[in-house]
Amino acid sequence: MSNQEPVELVVLGQSDETAACCPGLLTAPLDEEQAVELAKVFKALGDPVRLRLLSMIASRAGGEVCVCDLTPAFDLSQPTISHHLKLLRQAGLIDCERRGTWVYYWLVPEMTDRLAGILTRPAGDPLPNRTAPAGTAS
Amino acid sequence: MSNQEPVELVVLGQSDETAACCPGLLTAPLDEEQAVELAKVFKALGDPVRLRLLSMIASRAGGEVCVCDLTPAFDLSQPTISHHLKLLRQAGLIDCERRGTWVYYWLVPEMTDRLAGILTRPAGDPLPNRTAPAGTAS
DNA sequence: GGCTTGCATCGAAGGATGTCAATGCAACTC
């Protein structure tokens, strides 16, 4: 289950040029290819249901959640939840494994770590005091 | 320009209960309302064009970029770029100001900081060694 | 005033996305 589809994103175990990547979104202009890859991950986070699924999975004590615990938490059909889980998995944010009748999901913390890093600006960045951009115009 | 539409998201200057929010996505299950608000921001990041726009704006030396410098960097029409900038602005990720003929955009670092925080897991989190989930099943 | 330039807004068109009921399939129970 964890390794049957070749579709998974590889923003993580990236190769060479993209590995040099991630000084972060905020320090140098992203090139087209990097942007396309990153956008897939953010798009996966761009839905309330998926965000709640991810947080339910991530905050679970044992680190894993059975789908049977996730589905009833929503007012949505089982196929819909299954679909959202699939998208999160394809984005590399979670992974899963079947154990007997049940399927368990867990967070891939390397991916959220990476996103956090990408959104973090370099240490001594001034935070320009733009509290009042002033009436230069408008 | 910075303050004409009441549409802007307020995931930032949030009020009370949501202010207590943000121990982060990864530590406690998100409630519905938080998820909806957060999803809007991530959705804004879920497009390659917007990611590139954001990174071009964020990584700019002076901290600001004129639209006239952004538009020619893409193979897209001017209205399309304008639309993407609007979405980024509504998400609270950037802001802008008109100066004479030109409009300048800049990053709202508080928002990216907040996102980074949301995606950061608590310090001593074990990073479960799931390198090989083993053949428990599948 | 009239003209030009820079950018936003307005429809419209096509594709992508979220959702569901129906179905398929694996595993467990009898």
Place this chain on the structure above:
DNA sequence: GAGTTGCATTGACATCCTTCGATGCAAGCC
């Protein structure tokens, strides 16, 4: 084996998103 349960996949449908050309509007220039 037959039946049941847990989850994924399929196909259909409504909605949303991205993109465009056309247009509007503000600001500077003649």
